[in-house]
Amino acid sequence: MTEWLVANAWVVWLAVFLLLAIIEMISLDLYFIMLGVGALGGVTVALLGGEFWLQIVAFSIVSLLMIMLVRPIALRHLRKDPEALRTNVDRLIGEDALVLEPTSRMNGRAKIGGETWSARSDDDAPLQPGTYGSVVRIEGATAYITLRTKMPGLD
Structure with a gap:
């Protein structure tokens, strides 16, 4: 052996x-x-x-x-932590959010990445349906968004 x-x-x-x-x-x-x-x-x-x-x-x-x-x-x-390797809800931060119903600090809905999310305004200004916001953070199943000053894809 x-x-x-x-x-x-x-x-x-x-x-x-x-x-x-x-x-x-x-x-x-x-x-x-x-x-x-x-x-x-x-x-x-x-x-x-x-x-x-x-x-x-x-x-x-x-x-x-x-x-x-x-x-x-x-x-x-x-x-390295490139943005391309972000996963799950981390990849949604910074994405465009189309406001679907009036969104305030208490309630609202937005479409983010083709999915409808429960949304809240991250600042005091309410967001109106049809406007675009930007996802600031995700807590649980709620996306916090702020109003975008430019249309998505144009900046």
């Missing part, structure tokens, strides 16, 4: 890679996937016929380089 493992070390390295990838999917901290790429370095050296100690050296060097050079760049990109 030991002879087979030494002769087919690439299988062991591939199993290590898969295990590290699974752990990364659970933890999501970008350490284990960097170690996994190091294990792929070990697979490469094993397939090229390198000795086991050389496979370990390749694993160590590739893993360290990935953690020191690639992980910080990946984390920077993951922590």
